Amino acid sequence: TYESGQFAGDDHGRELIGYVPWQFNLLEGQTKYDVAWKKLMDRDGFYADFGPSTVERNDPMFLLQKSCCWWSGQSWPYATTQTLKALANFIQNGGESLKSADYVDLLGIYARSHRKDGKPYLAEALHPDTGSFEGHDAYNHSEHYLHSGYCDLVITGLVGLVPRSDDTLEINPLAPTAWDYFALDDVSYRGHVISIVWDKTGERYSLGAGMHVIVDGKTIYTSKTVGPVKLEGAVPQATTTGENGSSASIPVNFVVNNDGHYYPRLTASYTSERTSLSKVNDGNYWYLQHPPNRWTSEGSPNNSDWIEIDLGIERDIHKVKLFVLDDREISESNVRAPKAISLDSWDGSSWKAVQPTSVNAAPEGRRPHTFNFESLKARKLRVNLVHVDGYRSGLTEVEVWGDAVLPLAPVPAPPGNLAYNDGSREYPRATASHFDRFGGVPKSAIDGxxxxLPTPTNRWTSYESKTETDWLEIDFGKSVQFRRVDLAIYDDRGGVQTPLKYELEYWNGQTWEPIPQVTKKPEKPAGSQWNTATFAPISTGKLRIVFTNAGNARSGVTEVMVWDE
Structure with a gap:
C-alpha cells in the first residue's frame, strides 16, 4: 500500500510482480504473507476475464493504454506466467489461501487469452477485460510474442511434473480429480522419457483405470486416484559417457548457427528480398508469415531453386529435416509447398543424389519433410526444390542431424578475409562518417x-546521421590486392533499413576514386542477407563503402569481408 507521496494512506498499491518470490520458492514454509493470494481471485484486485491485471483494479494509478509499454493495468502474458508458476508452487507446497481449482480457473483464462480472431495468437500485452491486443502487436514488434510459458504451466503445474536436481521423480498434479482423463506423453527429463496418464475408466488410453507413471516405456507407478507422489530413484541422471569412461555421442543439428560464425553457411540460387536465408538455420521454425522467420524464392525466374549447406568440415550425418512453407491461406502470398524435393551431397567434384532409406511421400506444407539415410560423411549438401507451376517455394528451417560428442568446436573461417580483425591488431581498422549511440560501432563490422538480429548488438549503423549518404571505411594498414567485397546488410525495418544503393571507392594515395566496373549480386541492395560485389583486381591501402540512405532511415552492416578470390 502507499506509505508516502501523493496517495499516502491509500489502501492500494499492490502489483502483480509481488507474487514473484513464490515463483522461486523463496517463501516456502512462511505463512504470514499467504493472505496476499486472496487478491489474485478478487475482481477488485487482479482478477479479470482476460487477466490478471498487472495492477490491482482500484489503485489510483490503474490505467489502461492502447500503446506499449505500460504495466499499469494491462494483462502481460510474461507476468501471468510468473504468477501462475508462483501459484502452482504455493499450492504444491501446502499453501491453503487458494486451491487447485483457482489455478485451473486462471490457466483457463490464460488459454483463452492466446487467441485473436478465433486463431492461436499472443502479443506483448492485452486488455484485461476484452482480450484485445490493440496497440501492442504492431508489425514485427510482438506478433506471436514468446512471452508465454504456457506449456511449462501445463507440465509442471496442471499435470505436476516437479523439476528436481536429484533422482526422485516428483509428481503433484493440480488437475481436477473430476476430470475423466489427461495425459502428458514422452517428456524428456534428466535423460529419461516420462509419461503421466490419468484415465478414470481405463477406456481412453487402454492402460487400465487410474493414474499411471511411465518411465522409459515401463509403468513404475499406478494409483486409483490423482494425487501427489514421490518416486525415489526413478530418474537417475543419464550418463553422458560411453565405454571406458569416454564421452558419449548424442544427436546434433550441425547446421544451426546462432553465434554468427562463418560456418555453417547457407547460400541459395535465389532469395526473395522480403526474406532472409539466415532465418533458415537459426534453430527456430514457424509457418506464420509474421513475424518473419523464413526464406522464400518469391520472384525467382527459375522453375526450381536450391539451398546449399556448407558445414565447413565433413560431418557424419544421417537425417535432414526441411520445414516446408505453404501460404495458401494468405491471399497476397505466392508461396506453396514445392512439387518435389531432392537432396544432393558434394563428393569433392560433383553433386550426387542422396538415397534415402525413408522420406515423405510428397512435400506437404506446414510439415517437416524428412530424409532418413544411411550415415554418410558430407561437408556440403544441396536441397533442390521444384516449384508448383505459378508458385514459388519456401522454408522456415533446415536441420542436418548426426551423432557427435559435445561440445563442438567452431569451424574456423576460411583464410583470406583481408578485412578481418578480432580486435587484437591495429590493422585492419574500420572508421565511419557516423555511428550510432547504441553500440553500432565500425569495428563490429570486421570482427568476423x-x-x-537486433540483439545482441554486433554491427555498424549510421542511425541518427544527419546526411543523405554515409560511409564505412576500412584501412588495411598497407597496400593489398582484392577483387570481391561481401556486405551483410543490416535492416531492422525501422530506423535502419536497406540503403537505396552502395558504391565502392578506393584510395589512390591522394583522393578517393570509384572502383570501376563493379558487378553486384543482387543488383539492388538486399537487407538481412549477403550482398556481393566483384570487380577486376585492385591494389590499395583503403576501401570505402558509400551508402545512399533510404528516406529518413539510415544504413548499416553487420559484417564486411574483403577477398582476393
Missing part, C-alpha cells in the same frame, strides 16, 4: 561475426 554476422548477426542480422
Amino acid at each position: 561475426i554476422t548477426n542480422f
